[in-house]
Each structure stands twice: as structure tokens, then as C-alpha cells.
Amino acid sequence: MSEICNIGNSATSVLLAYPAPTPAQSADFFLAKLHYHADAWDVAEDLRARVADIVVIDTRSEALYAAGHVPGAIGIPHRLMDEASTAQLDRSKTYVTYCDGIGCNGSTKGAYKLARLGFKVKEMLGGLDFWIRDGWPVATGAEVGEMPAEGQAIECGCA
Template sequence: MTHPAPASSVLAFPAPTPAQSCDYMAAKLSFHADAWDVAEDLRNGIDAIVVIDTRSPAHYEQGHVPGAVSFPHRTMDADSTAHLDRSKVYVTYCDGIGCNGSTKGAYKLARLGFTVKEMLGGLDFWIRDGQPVATGPERGTMPAARPAIECAC
């Protein structure tokens, strides 16, 4: 007795064409940056980006991405963003995947006409990548040394 082949759960919805995949993945990469890429840009002094910590000042002081600006999403509006350079790309982050502060900050900035990306995984993934953390109220600077563990992606 032969048994029918089980139906594929993966293929229950047809896979996209290569062109569709390319377009989708390019769009996805347009919205997000990962911690490793942000760290590399900060190490290399790329001044086209500004990293924004969207959490409270107290959380920022406990630990933040070196060079990040403390700008809680709850305080973002037309008046508080008037001083920002519209030629920059703003990369927002928060605690991690259980927090949507970076999404709220990116939304508010985009709604006000700023170009934004969201850092995937927030400070949690930053730390998991072995990146340094600055403490206190000052921005700090990104050290030139890379973590001993290289990014695996």
C-alpha cells in the first residue's frame, strides 16, 4: 500500500519569483539596519547617519550605543525635531524585540519628514554582537576596535 506524499506546509503558498524576492528583500533592507552594520558605520565615522536612542533618559544613562543621541520617542514632535538635519538618515533603537520604542520613534520622525531606519534587535542585539556600551548622560564615541567575535552573517 502506498501512502500519498504529505502536503508541504512551506509550499502551501507558492514561493515568489526571484524578481519578487529581490524587490521585497531590497525594500526590507531599506527599512532596517542590523547592529553590526550600525557599529561599522560608527567605527568608520560615517556622518550620514545619526543613531537615536528612543528610550527614557534613565535607560540611556544605564547603557547606550556609543555615539547615540538620547531622544525619547515620547518627546518627538515638530518643535523638538526642528534642530535636526534633514539630510541625515536617523537610525532608531530601543531595548530590543520586546520594545516598540524604536518603531514609534521611526514613525514619528518619518511622519515629520525625516529619513529613518530601525536597528533590528535594539540594544539587546547590540550587546549580543559584543559591541561596546557607553554609560552616563554623554553620547560617548565608538572605539575603533572590533569585537573578538566577527559577525556571522
């Protein structure tokens, strides 16, 4: 038989079995999350504004990169990340990794490897899947491509 949910009475709360943190603890936690993560909109806005301090890295295979990637992103598959493959990267910049989406941990693996190699790094939540869902353009082929600048029309490709 199913359990009956008693709302508004003295029933024991499953949710509150682990009490909520204090507001100060919550603020610290959510601030920490913002240090580690970015969403597609944040990345797109910085690419459109031509922010020079960030570099977006597609951590998927070369074939998937060529099939479609964030305009302006460079491709370095996480499996190939090491001292040699990252030697040309500027350590003063912040790197934003992404992969296919929430079912893929390639961006996490890439971010971990970059951090271990001494780079500042964030992970783009939702990967290319959320990028596309948000309506941002996708570049194809081996070329990096370029995100349309602020004020330029963005073609969605769904003519």
C-alpha cells in the same frame, strides 16, 4: 493524537499552501527590507568609520539611555518626538532608531514619528540587546560618548 509528517511523498504541504514568491519578487522584498532596517554590525561599522551621514537615536527613556546606550547615539524618547524635539536635527542625514530589543517597539514608534516629520530613517534590528550580544561597547551616563574608531581596541567590560 499527533499528526504524522510525511516527507517525500504526495502529502499536502502546509508550507507550500502559500507558494514561494518568484525570485524577482523575493529580490524586491529583501531589497526593501534593507532600505528599512540595519543590524548592529552595520551601525557599529559606520560609527567606527565616523560616517557623518547617519545619526543613531536611542528612543528609550532618559533613565534607560543613561544606564547604557550605543556610543555616539543621541537620546530622544519616542514619546517626546515632535516638531519641537526634533527641530535641531539635520534633515539631510539618515537616522537609525533603536530601543531595548525585539520585545520593544519604541524604535518602530520613533522611526514612524521621524518619517512623519519628514526625516529619512531606518530601524536597528534587535536594539540594544543585539548590540550587546554582538560584543559592541556601551556608553553610560547622559553624555553621548563615542564609538572607538577603526583600529582602536574595544574593551568589552567583562574583566
